[in-house]
Amino acid sequence: MDAPALMRAVVIGGGVAGLVAARRLVLGGADVVLLEAADRLGGRVAATELGGVVLDTGAESFAVRGGAVRALVDRLGLGADVQDPAGSAWVALPDRTVPLPSAGLLGIPSSPLATDVIRVLGAGGAARAYVDRLLPVLGVGRYDRLGPLVRRRMGDRVLDRLVAPVVGNVYGADPDEVPLDAVAPGLNAALTRAGTLSGAVLELRAAAPPGAAAQGIAGGVHRLVTALTDGLRAAGVDLRLGSRVIGVHPDPLGGPITVVTAEEDLQADRVVVAADGATALELLADAAPALAALPLPAPARTRAVLLQVPDRRLDAAPRGTGVLRAAGREGVRATAITHLTAKWPWLRDRVEPGTHYLRLSYRGGDEVPDGVAAADAAALLGVDRIAVAARADAVWTDSAPALAPETLAVRSALARTALPAGLTVAGSWVAGTGLASVVAGAERAASLEAPDHPSGSS
Numbered sequence: 001m002d003a004p005a006l007m008r009a010v011v012i013g014g015g016v017a018g019l020v021a022a023r024r025l026v027l028g029g030a031d032v033v034l035l036e037a038a039d040r041l042g043g044r045v046a047a048t049e050l051g052g053v054v055l056d057t058g059a060e061s062f063a064v065r066g067g068a069v070r071a072l073v074d075r076l077g078l079g080a081d082v083q084d085p086a087g088s089a090w091v092a093l094p095d096r097t098v099p100l101p102s103a104g105l106l107g108i109p110s111s112p113l114a115t116d117v118i119r120v121l122g123a124g125g126a127a128r129a130y131v132d133r134l135l136p137v138l139g140v141g142r143y144d145r146l147g148p149l150v151r152r153r154m155g156d157r158v159l160d161r162l163v164a165p166v167v168g169n170v171y172g173a174d175p176d177e178v179p180l181d182a183v184a185p186g187l188n189a190a191l192t193r194a195g196t197l198s199g200a201v202l203e204l205r206a207a208a209p210p211g212a213a214a215q216g217i218a219g220g221v222h223r224l225v226t227a228l229t230d231g232l233r234a235a236g237v238d239l240r241l242g243s244r245v246i247g248v249h250p251d252p253l254g255g256p257i258t259v260v261t262a263e264e265d266l267q268a269d270r271v272v273v274a275a276d277g278a279t280a281l282e283l284l285a286d287a288a289p290a291l292a293a294l295p296l297p298a299p300a301r302t303r304a305v306l307l308q309v310p311d312r313r314l315d316a317a318p319r320g321t322g323v324l325r326a327a328g329r330e331g332v333r334a335t336a337i338t339h340l341t342a343k344w345p346w347l348r349d350r351v352e353p354g355t356h357y358l359r360l361s362y363r364g365g366d367e368v369p370d371g372v373a374a375a376d377a378a379a380l381l382g383v384d385r386i387a388v389a390a391r392a393d394a395v396w397t398d399s400a401p402a403l404a405p406e407t408l409a410v411r412s413a414l415a416r417t418a419l420p421a422g423l424t425v426a427g428s429w430v431a432g433t434g435l436a437s438v439v440a441g442a443e444r445a446a447s448l449e450a451p452d453h454p455s456g457s458s
């Protein structure tokens with residue numbers, strides 16, 4: 001009897017979504033080619049060398065929620081290197097900079113009258129947040145957006161001083177536009193059970209695994225890309241860099257799908273499109289023309305500025321792991337700073353005392369003069385002046401931010417679209433921002449047993 005023909009699979013895009021999809025396909029026995037347009041793998045997980053240390057320039061941690069990243073990290077042999085952040089973040093308010101309350105969810109406090117909450121909101125703001133405990137129970141699904149829910153139950157101060165800085169930093173999104181279920185799955189149901197928003201937060205926190213909500217990897221999260229790449233090479237996956245896909249053409253008669261690059265046409269039984277949102281929609285034009293006609297949001301650009309700073313005053317981690325800027329804080333352009341040497345034990349151990357690494361985040365890709373970066377770092381960390389020894393920048397573009405209303409509309413249209421057999425889609429624009437969503441989504445999209453459409457979960 002003849003051996004069954006090997007399934008041919010093509011993965012388009014070599015970010016984490018594409019790498020995870022390729023891994024799943026090759027482990028399932030497929031013959032896999034991965035096509036990546038750039039000259040390196042990893043996409044928005046990347047690194048650069050600064051002052052003798054290699055640092056993440058994109059993702060630098062992963063959410064523990066769901067367990068998908070941790071399971072992958074363990075299978076790749078990096079489990080022993082997983083680290084919790086050594087501390088927590090602060091928030092820069094219009095008039096002061098204070099620690100973020102410890103017991104919250106997306107900034108929503110579980111105890112409105114706790115001392116650390118009053119420090120952020122003031123007595124009046126905390127009293128308003130406590131009104132949540134007195135308001136009648138909400139009907140299920142009455143609020144489908146995060147912002148209006150928080151504002152109604154706990155008031156503007158909770159939204160502006162806690163929730164907006166956290167959601168803006170993690171998701172690059174405005175809480176007024178963010179669907180509740182996408183960023184806080186289970187909160188709606190917990191709200192109905194508990195009867196109050198603070199009670200719902202308490203319930204979800206109690207149900208979450210103990211420990212930090214996000215973790216890192218000693219040496220940097222980019223080690224995940226190296227480990228994935230090494231594993232794929234060892235398993236025989238054909239990794240092609242500088243190979244931009246320009247077309248995906250399903251066979252109307254159900255035969256193999258044709259994947260087109262400038263150099264060649266490839267035939268495949270399975271194709272996973274794991275490119276960014278705008279590119280993916282172009283590539284789906286033949287398979288799902290109605291989708292390609294839908295509008296996408298304006299691309300979101302962010303600039304990460306990494307600084308090496310010799311400064312003994314920072315040894316004491318004066319602002320914990322870093323600071324998120326709340327609206328109304330004047331005189332600072334950066335939206336956040338991460339004090340990397342305070343946050344990650346592995347990095348602190350790698351440098352001499354008095355040497356620090358900082359990462360500033362800016363919305364938009366505009367240039368940030370050295371003086372502005374240094375002044376922002378000093379202002380956010382509460383020191384009078386910072387001298388910068390070395391600097392490295394990375395500018396990132398997200399062509400379809402996952403929580404933008406237009407992207408969400410395309411996602412739900414995609415979920416209702418019957419794509420040709422063998423064709424699936426992965427990546428942050430369909431699965432949700434962040435490695436936890438991206439890894440789980442790519443595993444689903446590359447499942448050989450039951451290829452399905454993206455579920456639209458975040």
Ligand SMILES: Cc1cc2nc3c(=O)[nH]c(=O)nc-3n(C[C@H](O)[C@H](O)[C@H](O)COP(=O)(O)OP(=O)(O)OC[C@H]3O[C@@H](n4cnc5c(N)ncnc54)[C@H](O)[C@@H]3O)c2cc1C
Binds near residue numbers: 432
């Ligand atoms: C500054 C920054 C910080 C972040 N911090 C965190 C964090 O701490 N924790 C966290 O969980 N997440 C974080 N994220 C988000 C996280 O990095 C992303 O959600 C995730 O890496 C996206 O992976 P992806 O594979 O979907 O997309 P990408 O990484 O964008 O990969 C898409 C790939 O497709 C390739 N491609 C595009 N078009 C084509 C084509 N036509 N043919 C072939 N290849 C193509 C691209 O070159 C790219 O390599 C951060 C993101 C940024 C920018």
